[in-house]
Amino acid sequence: MENGSLWMELFRLMVRVRHFEQTAFELYTAGKLPGFLHLSIGQEATSVGACAALRPDDYMASTHRGHGDTIAKGVSVQAAMTELFGGASGACHAKGGSMHIADFSRGILGANGIIAAGVPITVGAALSIKQRRTDQVALCFFGDGATGCGPLHEGMNMAMLWKLPMIFVRQNNHYAESTPRHEYQGIPDVVRWAEGYGMPAVKVDGNDVLAVYEAVSRAAVRARRGEGPSFIDSETYRWYGHNIGDPGTWRPKEEVETWKARDPIARFRRVIIEHNVAAGADLDAVDAEEAQRMKQAAVQAENEPKPPVAAALEDLYSDPVLGAQAIQGVRC
Numbered sequence: 001m002e003n004g005s006l007w008m009e010l011f012r013l014m015v016r017v018r019h020f021e022q023t024a025f026e027l028y029t030a031g032k033l034p035g036f037l038h039l040s041i042g043q044e045a046t047s048v049g050a051c052a053a054l055r056p057d058d059y060m061a062s063t064h065r066g067h068g069d070t071i072a073k074g075v076s077v078q079a080a081m082t083e084l085f086g087g088a089s090g091a092c093h094a095k096g097g098s099m100h101i102a103d104f105s106r107g108i109l110g111a112n113g114i115i116a117a118g119v120p121i122t123v124g125a126a127l128s129i130k131q132r133r134t135d136q137v138a139l140c141f142f143g144d145g146a147t148g149c150g151p152l153h154e155g156m157n158m159a160m161l162w163k164l165p166m167i168f169v170r171q172n173n174h175y176a177e178s179t180p181r182h183e184y185q186g187i188p189d190v191v192r193w194a195e196g197y198g199m200p201a202v203k204v205d206g207n208d209v210l211a212v213y214e215a216v217s218r219a220a221v222r223a224r225r226g227e228g229p230s231f232i233d234s235e236t237y238r239w240y241g242h243n244i245g246d247p248g249t250w251r252p253k254e255e256v257e258t259w260k261a262r263d264p265i266a267r268f269r270r271v272i273i274e275h276n277v278a279a280g281a282d283l284d285a286v287d288a289e290e291a292q293r294m295k296q297a298a299v300q301a302e303n304e305p306k307p308p309v310a311a312a313l314e315d316l317y318s319d320p321v322l323g324a325q326a327i328q329g330v331r332c
């Protein structure tokens with residue numbers, strides 16, 4: 001048997017992400033959820049394969065489409081769901097919402113509504129790793145649309161210059177909002193850009209959870225050895241439109257159907273069964289458990305109290321910055 005427990009964990013996490021997103025979609029369309037959603041259905045293998053290759057104390061930053069990444073890195077489903085509802089016990093005490101879920105206790109430095117903004121945050125975290133001389137790594141997810149943004153290029157340069165333990169993971173779902181790659185990127189193959197900065201760069205099938213896991217594992221080993229950053233271009237697809245208000249009907253129907261046939265969960269299910277890691281009934285049981293988990297999380301999240309208005313000014317700055325001691329000796 002292959003590494004059965006790892007495979008089952010990867011499967012469970014992908015199913016968990018899928019149920020979270022489907023539940024959020026249903027709650028939103030039923031008028032129960034405030035705010036906005038960018039669903040990552042279809043991209044589960046990239047989120048889960050990458051995060052499973054990290055340790056709990058490694059750092060990760062994500063994007064506006066970050067539910068899957070943050071769940072894969074270990075945020076509690078309940079805390080994430082409550083955050084969507086604006087509940088006081090949400091992951092960010094209702095100050096983050098869908099696009100800014102964070103959990104520092106699990107190395108999740110935040111999803112981020114600003115394109116490419118996770119890059120300088122993770123490069124900074126990677127610099128702190130180097131200065132503290134630990135063997136952690138920092139991984140940044142960003143979309144294909146972030147590839148032309150300045151912070152990514154500055155980040156790749158700094159990470160290479162200082163040989164930081166960074167892993168750049170591009171979630172290439174082929175569109176930036178509704179703009180296809182050839183309308184926003186000068187060269188077809190972005191791997192060549194990353195190589196231009198001097199780091200190893202590979203393309204992976206981002207709908208193959210094992211391929212992503214292996215690529216990120218290799219990058220993590222390299223980073224932990226002090227050999228510097230790596231770049232992974234993970235090709236995948238989002239089934240839904242850009243956001244909850246976009247039906248995505250502007251894409252060719254056949255294209256959507258082709259990618260749905262490459263469903264990363266159905267595909268991994270077949271692999272698990274073919275390799276006798278588990279039977280279909282076992283996988284159905286995992287699916288039912290995760291569906292139930294999401295139902296319960298939604299009920300509880302809906303009933304969680306909202307924070308008082310006075311709490312609006314809490315959690316905005318870290319206390320040491322406000323403390324007199326922290327600014328002693330600082331020159332401007």
Ligand SMILES: Cc1ncc(C[n+]2csc(CCOP(=O)(O)OP(=O)(O)O)c2C)c(N)n1
Pocket residue numbers: 063064065113114115116142143144145146147173175176177242
């Ligand atoms: C700096 C910045 N510019 C523009 C936007 C508006 N915006 C939100 S999502 C998006 C497209 C992002 O595309 P991509 O990086 O491919 O991520 P995807 O939505 O496909 O996951 C844009 C341009 C933004 N949030 N931040």
Ligand SMILES: [Mg+2]
Pocket residue numbers: 143144145171172173174175176177
């Ligand atoms: Mg995209």
